[in-house]
Amino acid sequence: MIGARLNRGFAMAKHSSSGRARIQDVAALAGVSPATASRALADDPKVTPATRQKVLEAAGTLRFRRNSLARDLRSGGVTTAIGYVIEDLMNPWHAQVAAGAEKVFREKNLELIVATTGGDARSEQLVVKTMLERRVQALLMILLSDDHSYLEGERQLGTPLIFVDRPPVNLMADCITIDNRNGMRLAVENLWKAGHRTIGVIAGPESLWTTSERIEGYRQGIESLGGRFDHKLVRHARYSAELIGTAFIDLMTAHPTMTAVISTNNRITVTLLNSHKSDIDRMGFIGFDDFELAGLLKISVVSHNPLDVGREAARITLERIANPLASPQRIEVSTEIVERGSGERPPERMDR
Amino acid sequence: MIGARLNRGFAMAKHSSSGRARIQDVAALAGVSPATASRALADDPKVTPATRQKVLEAAGTLRFRRNSLARDLRSGGVTTAIGYVIEDLMNPWHAQVAAGAEKVFREKNLELIVATTGGDARSEQLVVKTMLERRVQALLMILLSDDHSYLEGERQLGTPLIFVDRPPVNLMADCITIDNRNGMRLAVENLWKAGHRTIGVIAGPESLWTTSERIEGYRQGIESLGGRFDHKLVRHARYSAELIGTAFIDLMTAHPTMTAVISTNNRITVTLLNSHKSDIDRMGFIGFDDFELAGLLKISVVSHNPLDVGREAARITLERIANPLASPQRIEVSTEIVERGSGERPPERMDR
């Protein structure tokens, strides 16, 4: 017996410096070797019931709690945690995706741990790095930076990387998105069918992939119906009630012939409803993403199931874990129109 | 040089079995000792700039990624992660509390990792255990089980345990709640002032502490105003649109003189609005917890700031970490009425 542990062994024999019982202490109390104690605690069937019993009792007495740092380090350095990096927990869409994924992972005894970037591209790298240093078994991410090549090394090492909602940039990785373009096309067609010919768009930040996809879908929709795409009918706004409100008013005044508006995400939709419900009630309106009170408010939306997105994300993650060498998947969850009234009513008189 | 590492050192000298570069590999490439490499990577000021440079380069070349399992194990066995256990990510209240806490922790370079119990008391223990085995530095929890004595050992070992929204049962621990009773009293007073004398309540599960506190506040409010508490005016419903709808209808038909209703949480409120908006528009109504479209819908609520709850929770966590021996704190975040119309309108004719 050499070294640091020499100074224990007298009065307070049994605990490590932190005061926490180690598996060794449990073993000693149970009168078995640490290896046996470890096996008993891990429900190894080769352990005699009597032995297991003794060990479990000892563990209980000492309030033993396994140290998964040591455990995971010893057994290959990979944990049972799946990381999920998102911008913002308060965004209900993100939260629902997480919930969907979590459920699938839990069935496999994998824990989803969520960390947020706060929408800041710099902290994004830090959060991702921390997750990887914690040796998560896979990493799901909704990232907003525009270059993910910094993950190339990690990919080569075989860490499953799954991009959610937005595809990776400069990196080959699995990816799950929703069908943004078709969703927007459907919205346009729906309004067109109701008689609207000048359809404005209040969109999120231009730099976001989802935004540009949705705008592209809008363009395709308009053009396929014989209309002309006018970029002036599209206003971008960051997420602030003021900016969104201003964008809406600008759009209205600049285009008196405009009879309908599409909002490209649920935060914009809700903000617009809060501030300009009466205007919206007098025009065609469709929001991208469903939201809780949309039914009551009779707001038609482009909908998809975020829980499904989460479940699918978890599914491809599990596939990737099982088969690290398969080529990356790219899944697209379909979108559909939910008609509730606001997107189906005809334009009011043009001379409004 | 003894043992397992002997068989490396020839052709593919540099990597561990996982293919991942270790600090040792970085050190070798940089021509320094592992200890020095470690110091350089940790920004130890005692390292020569030139040496640091070499090490960082080597780390870059090898795409080195620190293993925090090993790191944290070696240096005392505690991580920089703070655990947060909640029922359900999709509950916006929970999400907002998490967001508030996360922000405070991030400033201290602590990461909040969130895991959910799915509202199941059994999986609750498992999730808590997993978090503790991961050696989180502190554990924040919204638990629904009714006995937390299983955490007593952990408490004695000094792990900061912080109960959010609901106090611990059979355990001394820090706790942050909102002022449920006063919130309910305010709601009652508000409706009373508008002329309502028979006020019903649609409440969450009876077993929940928050529910019983809110009912108690309701009772106090009624009695302090000279009314009589009638438990028949209180209906409990689990979270399903059907059950909540049924409870509401039952309450209405059983009490024709009832002119106002209070909902005890935001999920019930939203569900009621979705299904019975027209009834609600003809009575006094106040919801506990604010929600996004409450302003538009002119729904008066008992409000408090969930972000504040999160921030406060984080604050007492940091205090507890700094001072493990202080006696437990119990913080109560105040609640207030936000008047938007539904809680201020007078009763319609009693013979409705």
Place this chain on the structure above:
DNA sequence: CTGTTAGCGCTTTCAA
């Protein structure tokens, strides 16, 4: 079925 032994990757004395 159980014990012995070694070592996961890192940091931290201690000595130079």
Place this chain on the structure above:
DNA sequence: TTGAAAGCGCTAACAG
């Protein structure tokens, strides 16, 4: 300022 050596707590390999 750097290096050598030890060991955090655990489990896997190998004997017995």
